[in-house]
Amino acid sequence: xxxxxxxxxxPAERALAEDFAARGxxxxxxxxRSALFERFRNIGLPHRRIEEWKYTDLxxxxxxxxxxxxxxxxxxxxxxxxxxxxxxDPIALEERFTGFEGPIVDLIAAFADxxxxxxxxxxxxxxxxxxxxxxxxxxxxxHAASVYRFGDRAQATLVETVNAPDGxxxxxxxxxxxxGDDTNITYIRHIDVGAGGTHLGGVAVTxxxxxxxxxxxxxxxxxxxxxxxxxRFLGSGANGDLRGLHLxxxxxxxxxxxxxxxxxxxxSSRELFKAVLDDxxxxxxxxxxxxxPDAQKTDGKMMSQALMLSDTAEADSKPELEIYADDVQCxxxxxxxxxxxxxxFYLMARGVPRREAQAxxxxxxxxxxxxxxxxxxxxxxSGVSEGWLARHxx
Amino acid sequence: MLEIKNLxxxxxxxxxxxxNGIDLIVEDGQVAAIMGPNGSGKSTLSYVxxxxxxxxxxxxxxxxxGTDLLExxxxxxxxxxxxxxxxxxxxxxxxxxxxxxxAAMNAQRAARGEDELTMPEFMRTVRSAAEKLQIDQEMxxxxxxxxxxxxxxxxxxxxxxALLEPKLCVLDETDSGLDIxxxxxxxxxxxxxxxxxxxxxxxTHYQRLLDYIVPDVVHILSRGRIVKTGDAELARQLEKxxxxxxxxxx
Numbered sequence: 001x002x003x004x005x006x007x008x009x010x011p012a013e014r015a016l017a018e019d020f021a022a023r024g025x026x027x028x029x030x031x032x033r034s035a036l037f038e039r040f041r042n043i044g045l046p047h048r049r050i051e052e053w054k055y056t057d058l059x060x061x062x063x064x065x066x067x068x069x070x071x072x073x074x075x076x077x078x079x080x081x082x083x084x085x086x087x088x089d090p091i092a093l094e095e096r097f098t099g100f101e102g103p104i105v106d107l108i109a110a111f112a113d114x115x116x117x118x119x120x121x122x123x124x125x126x127x128x129x130x131x132x133x134x135x136x137x138x139x140x141x142x143h144a145a146s147v148y149r150f151g152d153r154a155q156a157t158l159v160e161t162v163n164a165p166d167g168x169x170x171x172x173x174x175x176x177x178x179x180g181d182d183t184n185i186t187y188i189r190h191i192d193v194g195a196g197g198t199h200l201g202g203v204a205v206t207x208x209x210x211x212x213x214x215x216x217x218x219x220x221x222x223x224x225x226x227x228x229x230x231x232r233f234l235g236s237g238a239n240g241d242l243r244g245l246h247l248x249x250x251x252x253x254x255x256x257x258x259x260x261x262x263x264x265x266x267x268s269s270r271e272l273f274k275a276v277l278d279d280x281x282x283x284x285x286x287x288x289x290x291x292x293p294d295a296q297k298t299d300g301k302m303m304s305q306a307l308m309l310s311d312t313a314e315a316d317s318k319p320e321l322e323i324y325a326d327d328v329q330c331x332x333x334x335x336x337x338x339x340x341x342x343x344x345f346y347l348m349a350r351g352v353p354r355r356e357a358q359a360x361x362x363x364x365x366x367x368x369x370x371x372x373x374x375x376x377x378x379x380x381x382s383g384v385s386e387g388w389l390a391r392h393x394x
Numbered sequence: 395m396l397e398i399k400n401l402x403x404x405x406x407x408x409x410x411x412x413x414n415g416i417d418l419i420v421e422d423g424q425v426a427a428i429m430g431p432n433g434s435g436k437s438t439l440s441y442v443x444x445x446x447x448x449x450x451x452x453x454x455x456x457x458x459x460g461t462d463l464l465e466x467x468x469x470x471x472x473x474x475x476x477x478x479x480x481x482x483x484x485x486x487x488x489x490x491x492x493x494x495x496x497a498a499m500n501a502q503r504a505a506r507g508e509d510e511l512t513m514p515e516f517m518r519t520v521r522s523a524a525e526k527l528q529i530d531q532e533m534x535x536x537x538x539x540x541x542x543x544x545x546x547x548x549x550x551x552x553x554x555x556a557l558l559e560p561k562l563c564v565l566d567e568t569d570s571g572l573d574i575x576x577x578x579x580x581x582x583x584x585x586x587x588x589x590x591x592x593x594x595x596x597x598t599h600y601q602r603l604l605d606y607i608v609p610d611v612v613h614i615l616s617r618g619r620i621v622k623t624g625d626a627e628l629a630r631q632l633e634k635x636x637x638x639x640x641x642x643x644x
Binding site: 341342343345346347348349350351352353354356357360361363364365367368 | 444445446447467468469471472473477478480483484486487488489493494497498501502505537554558
């Protein structure tokens with residue numbers, strides 16, 4: 001016997017339902033969209049009793065729903081080998097797999113009124129990074145779902161930015177990356193949604209055979225940011241290098257929840273997620289590596305590290321390994337600490353003033369996520385991190 | 395140059411006293427060796443001079459050219475001209491050696507009211523100083539001390555000393571972990587910096603280093619006090635007889 005416990009709808013959930021009912025037709029919403037919304041509505045905003053949302057209780061945290069307004073989307077430029085459409089691919093609404101499913105994925109799919117569908121031709125090498133920007137108007141609520149397909153042997157870099165001015169607002173955006181065989185793809189996701197901003201979203205990645213995929217998530221602003229990353233290995237010999245950097249001060253809350261699914265043999269994954277935290281900020285990293293029975297010779301290593309600049313910041317780290325194959329190498333680690341006094345003393349003993357020495361050490365900590373990245377991109381994003389730091393030290 | 399008066403020091407969070415009333419004067423241009431057995435307080439003295447936070451001075455004074463050194467932060471001491479060559483130079487991953495050297499040199503120049511070095515000036519200065527110490531340019535491209543051998547780390551300390559041109563150089567067991575060739579390079583580097591307006595405090599267990607860096611005066615430290623002072627001959631005598639008689643005398 002299953003027992004249905006009646007759930008009380010929160011004001012925020014009610015507001016979403018009203019908005020969906022009122023605007024559904026105007027947005028061209030059909031039965032499929034209604035089904036997506038109903039699926040969301042059955043569970044509602046996820047709360048702490050749902051394991052994946054243990055540290056980020058949206059039912060408590062999302063009190064109000066902002067007025068809707070579409071993202072202003074800037075799509076990557078088309079070029080030889082690159083096709084871009086400013087439209088929503090059905091995959092963006094339908095695709096689900098472990099690590100990329102649940103009420104927020106459904107909510108974004110139900111409401112998405114903007115999105116990018118792009119593809120990079122098989123064999124194409126795109127030298128300039130493809131750049132997409134989802135700009136949210138101040139204090140509004142925007143939704144987007146995008147799909148990128150990278151054909152076999154393609155080489156490309158994609159940089160996606162979700163930004164918003166200070167002053168609140170809610171940005172919800174998901175991206176699906178279909179990465180073909182023998183590819184070399186770099187994906188950078190920058191969440192910069194301003195003071196008061198909320199961002200919910202994530203990335204669904206599928207990797208083909210011998211794909212080489214590298215990802216960097218940088219969260220540099222936003223009061224409540226939750227990113228779900230689901231990475232599925234579909235072909236053997238692929239390599240996924242997933243990294244992230246949370247930069248958070250005041251009472252910001254930044255959560256990245258990651259699921260790496262090794263379903264096929266001979267793949268490797270590296271996860272390095274770092275957080276620099278000041279004031280009462282809280283960083284959450286939940287990372288799970290699943291190694292299915294067929295995924296022999298999997299090589300997976302996950303590390304999360306937090307550097308605290310204040311005594312009141314909090315870092316929660318929950319790494320998990322679930323292994324069903326017997327010939328694998330997997331490990332995880334987690335560290336939380338403050339600036340090392342012995343390092344600080346060494347730098348100061350050479351005349352470097354305290355503040356500058358601290359900045360050097362924090363940068364050294366954060367910059368590890370840019371190691372081996374293209375120099376221009378590494379400089380661009382270490383600039384983001386140094387800008388944040390300049391505002392937080394001193 | 396340096397005047398230490400009745401210095402008493404303990405570890406900050408413990409009751410254990412390490413230095414029990416050190417009196418020491420280092421004249422301008424002097425090379426003063428401080429020798430002593432393990433646990434006599436040699437490294438503590440060097441850390442207290444540089445301003446490490448783990449110690450508490452319970453009594454006494456350190457005057458550096460008339461300034462009360464204990465009132466200054468470590469970076470202010472460095473800017474005033476105090477340099478500690480660490481016994482164990484630490485590895486700092488992620489901080490590029492060149493970035494660090496530039497930050498250190500410019501911070502000290504700024505403290506003295508001088509303009510920052512231009513990039514070419516900086517490169518030229520570092521290159522020439524590194525060559526003298528037989529430091530490979532490749533080494534300077536690595537993060538600070540990361541993956542350096544013991545000898546490379548010590549040479550890197552002397553390189554920093556040469557670049558920062560301090561007035562008081564404190565060498566904490568700079569000879570430890572060095573083979574004889576590395577010892578000679580390091581000693582030559584130190585000797586090249588000897589000048590009438592620059593003093594050295596050379597802390598060592600062994601007389602060996604003092605064959606290369608000949609001291610003007612030798613102090614023996616035992617149980618946190620200077621128990622004997624003499625010339626270079628004292629160090630040689632010590633090498634033969636050991637510390638026993640001095641430790642007992644304390």
